[in-house]
Amino acid sequence: MILRKRTDGKYAAMDSFSRTYAVSDTEDGAMSSLSDNDRLFHSYDDYVDYIWSINFFQEIYYNITYRCNLSCPYCYAPNSHAYISVENNKIIAKKFLELQVGSVVITGGEPLCHPYLSDIINELITNGIENISILTNGTIVNDELCDLMRKYSIEVQISLDGYSEETNAPTSGIGNFTKVMKTVTKLESIGVKYSLVNTLTSENIAFSRQFVDFCEGKGIDYAFFVVKKVGDKLRPDKESLIGLYDYLTRIGYNVVDIFNCVKMSEQMMFDKVGFPITHCGAGITSLTISPAGDAYPCLKMLDNPSSIICNLLAEDAIQKINEQRKIQSDIN
C-alpha cells in the first residue's frame, strides 16, 4: 500500500498489488476505500507462485551484433565488432522455441551491419517465432531485407532524433535524415509497418514538438525514449518533459497514451515498495541476449557482467533462466 498526501491536501492510497487507487480527505478514508476484492494477489506468496507458473517469454531483445555505422553520443550499447554466428544463432533460436518466446526484437548495435541478418531471421521463423521486429537507424536498409520484412510482416522501429537534417545531425550524423526518409518512403510503398523513435536529450527536446507535428502531418507512428544511463547534462529536464506532455495533451493524447508515447524507464520506479506496479517483466517475461549468447534480465544491464543469468549456448541455460525468475521476483 502506498499512501501520499496530494498537493490539494487530500490523501491518495494505491494498492500495489491490485493497482487500485483511492482518494479521500483522510488517510484512513483513502486506505479503507481500497477494495480487497479487486486484488489480483492477496499475498506476496500468491504473487511468487504466479511468477513460478509463468513458462513463456513475451519478448526477447536479441542483440545480434554490437557493430554500428553511426556513433550516437548517448548510446548505451557497447560498440564492438561482436556478432552472433549463424551456427550459434541456430542453437539460440531452438532455445527460444523451448522458452516459448512470443516475440523477438532484433537490435544491437545496428542489426543491419550483421552480414547474415537474413539467415538469422529465417532461422527464427523456422523455429516458430511469428512476431519479429527490428530496431534500426534506417540508414542502410536494402531491397533484399525489405522483401523479407514484407514477407514475414516484420515491424520496423527506426531511430530518428530530429524532424530535419539540422535537428537530426547533431546526434545521428550528417546526411542521415535524408537516408532515413528514403527508407520510410520505401517501407511505406511496400506496406511494411514502421514507426519513428526519437531519443530525447537535453538538446533535442527543444524540437520535440516539431517532431510530433512532422510525424502527425505525415501520418507516421512515432514515440520518444527519454535518454537513460547518461550524465545529467544530456538528460532532458523536468520542465521540458512536462512541456512535451502538455503539448501531447493539447493535441488529444490521454494520460496513458502519453506514457506509451514518451517512454521513460524511471516511470516504472513509482516507489520502492509494491512489486507488480514497479516491475517491467525483466528476467521474468522478457530477456536481453548479447551477441555472445549471454542472457541478461534487461537491456540496461548489458555493461554489467554480474547481471548475466546464463549463456543460451550452454546446456543448462533453460534451468538457470527458470531459477532466475524466482530471484527476480524477490529482488524487485
Ligand SMILES: C[S@@+](CC[C@H](N)C(=O)[O-])C[C@H]1O[C@@H](n2cnc3c(N)ncnc32)[C@H](O)[C@@H]1O
Ligand atoms: C541502441 S539502438 C540499437 C538499434 C539501432 N541501431 C537503432 O538505432 O535503433 C536502439 C534504440 O535505443 C536508443 N538508445 C540508445 N542509447 C540510449 C540511451 N542511453 N537511452 C535511451 N535510449 C537509447 C536508440 O536511439 C535507439 O532508438
